[in-house]
Amino acid sequence: IRNYFAAEYRLDQMIAHYPKAYVALIDGVAMGARYRSAQRADEAEHVLRWFEANGLISPTRPEFVNEGEGDFMVVGQTILAGTGFRTDPRAHGELAAHLRREVVTLNLVDPSYYHLNTALGVLDDHTIAYLPKAFAPESLAVLRQRYPDAIIADEADTEWLGLNLVSDGRYVVLASQATGLAAQLRGRGYVPAEEDQDGAPTGAMLDATSHLGPEGQDWSSEALGERVEDLVEAARDDADDAARAVHALDEL
Numbered sequence: 001i002r003n004y005f006a007a008e009y010r011l012d013q014m015i016a017h018y019p020k021a022y023v024a025l026i027d028g029v030a031m032g033a034r035y036r037s038a039q040r041a042d043e044a045e046h047v048l049r050w051f052e053a054n055g056l057i058s059p060t061r062p063e064f065v066n067e068g069e070g071d072f073m074v075v076g077q078t079i080l081a082g083t084g085f086r087t088d089p090r091a092h093g094e095l096a097a098h099l100r101r102e103v104v105t106l107n108l109v110d111p112s113y114y115h116l117n118t119a120l121g122v123l124d125d126h127t128i129a130y131l132p133k134a135f136a137p138e139s140l141a142v143l144r145q146r147y148p149d150a151i152i153a154d155e156a157d158t159e160w161l162g163l164n165l166v167s168d169g170r171y172v173v174l175a176s177q178a179t180g181l182a183a184q185l186r187g188r189g190y191v192p193a194e195e196d197q198d199g200a201p202t203g204a205m206l207d208a209t210s211h212l213g214p215e216g217q218d219w220s221s222e223a224l225g226e227r228v229e230d231l232v233e234a235a236r237d238d239a240d241d242a243a244r245a246v247h248a249l250d251e252l
Helices: 002-016 038-053 090-099 137-146 179-187 221-237 239-251
Strands: 024-026 029-031 057-060 072-075 078-083 102-107 120-122 128-130 171-175 191-195
Touching (some): 072 120, 102 137, 179 191
16 A cells, blocks of 8 residues: 555656646646546646646536546547546536547446446557446447457456556556456557556556547647656655654554
């Protein structure tokens, strides 16, 4: 547990100093987040202001609670949208209208998988991996009908947040502890790039990314590379804060 929260504090410190897109963003059009927790209101507002200042198209404050890409997953031209614990289902219609994309509602039923991105990972424009037990029967039927070739994950992997992965269609970054899922990925022709940090669950890969489109801000590999360098520098600057947080955990 100590290692888990040590990794989580480091990630939180990096996010706090980096304009990470905690919103749904497609083709340069941004839909802001509205978190269920009041403590995160300033976070959502900060990111939306950053988008307004950096050339994104129609950044919008949502009316209904949505937890951004925690519950919105882009698969090709479709957005899979989770609900059940955090995101208000009415936010799905709001998102569809703003982004002009098909939005498919999926109901989550297992509190261990309170966000869609803990129960489902997108591998390419046509392929997903998911954990069946996280979904209501009607939503599971939708997934089976739409994605008959999906990879079915095992809870031994998802308990390490193995489905909170990032894929470019070939290379997949996921938790090093998700060994069974990694083996399935290799069998399908993907190349897993497992990440590890002091033995902690490292599955929060997707939470450090956002879906980007070609319009608006410069999303070129060079520009993104510069932002990654900024992120790394922020992490170094905040090493002392992270160390103090870990020390505080030891005192509990």
